[in-house]
Amino acid sequence: MTSPLIAKLDRRDRLDASERSALDDLPGSPRRVHAGVELVREHERPSASLLVLDGFCARVSLLQSGGRQITQIGVAGDFLDLHGFLMKQMDHSVVALTGVVVAEIPHDRLRRLTEDYPHLLRLFWLDTLIDAATHRQWILGLGRRTARARLAHLICELQLRLETAGRGQGDSVALPLNQATLGDVLGLSNVHVSRVLKEMREMDLARWSDGVVTVLDRPGLWREAEFDPDYLRLERAPV
Amino acid sequence: MTSPLIAKLDRRDRLDASERSALDDLPGSPRRVHAGVELVREHERPSASLLVLDGFCARVSLLQSGGRQITQIGVAGDFLDLHGFLMKQMDHSVVALTGVVVAEIPHDRLRRLTEDYPHLLRLFWLDTLIDAATHRQWILGLGRRTARARLAHLICELQLRLETAGRGQGDSVALPLNQATLGDVLGLSNVHVSRVLKEMREMDLARWSDGVVTVLDRPGLWREAEFDPDYLRLERAPV
């Protein structure tokens, strides 16, 4: 059941049998949640972390003015509040962008697991470091990339991550996010998202409709985004 | 010599005597570096991490177009490439924004230290989690805050962090960054930074000249920025 997590970690550094079974034993009963539900609220002090098993979640921050910014998208195999394990207090909310299946993993389970398996601890730490590297890519995009390059980069990132989670089929991948949500990711208005998406269709780079993204010209898209997948650390290296 | 690091960690969770002395024994000889020097280059695989002892460093990412984005500012007590310890390959460069003093800490020393002191390992992990939380604040700012609120937020953040590092004196703090650099932090042009700085002077919120920031109206500044210091985790809580 934790297989997307195991697959992701194993792609970074080989897991042995005992580590795999320890991870397999982790989750309590998986929970099915509808789109739009707030799974964790800002300022909360959760005693468990949520592992996404299926669907799409997001870390969300709000401004008094009504501004809404998504700071990360979580897919199968991702912890979105693993940092709650050490941070105690949440600095943002986590919402379900689509229907999702999540597993709640109590912090004391994580505590014991990381004490018994230092290698897994390092892999969890690495996972949060990759979150930070992803944040930096988004900062670079929001600060210095054009709206088009920003969108292109997002598509590159999500396609690769979903492929890793075993969710891709060729050049198409299901990404059932609406354009307003996409705007909250890219720091754009829903209107402008629509226009940029149109541009990308007309440039024959990618098509995003009915919740499915199709990459039409991968080299072109990567060039447009200046995409370099190293930050996702998908090659094996000992940790 | 590692005292700003010890001070920062101790503010989050009390360090015992053995942990303090272990940290004290860490660094090799401190190195003095001039402004503008690139301390670590993107794609490098450093075998040591840099601890800032004095001055200002930054994580920098570049675009082919010449766009330059700073993704984090490091002050005394900060590791800026601690993630190299597990990530192996750097996803960005680190440059000295001013003259700085840094200590190089070999990864095998860090490895042994974290194996001998699991509590320090968790504190290091926490430190990188706080980096990520800071990244999220910047993402929120770049995506949804106005230039003015973004600058106000940066001032709030840096003032608080420098105070923690023992670098503040009342409402003034030395921040010897020029406006072009500031633009690379805020995703703005140097020209617009100048304009926004002028606004903030005229609003009697803060003054930033000759490398010194003076906060004139802290409540007003915090309100303008919607600043909430929780994400820096400066209150003690067991880890």
Next chain:
DNA sequence: CGTAACATTGACCCCTCTCAAGTGCCGTGG
């Protein structure tokens, strides 16, 4: 005293926003 680096200011432009109207799709109910 000449030069370089940084800050300021004005003029003009463009990317993206907001507001608004219009289209298409789908589920529900008569």
Next chain:
DNA sequence: CCACGGCACTTGAGAGGGGTCAATGTTACG
């Protein structure tokens, strides 16, 4: 079967925040 409302997407028009370019100060320093 069709009417209806709701939702998401598209498109246009006008406005604005911030960019670029360029001229002018200002200060530090060799």
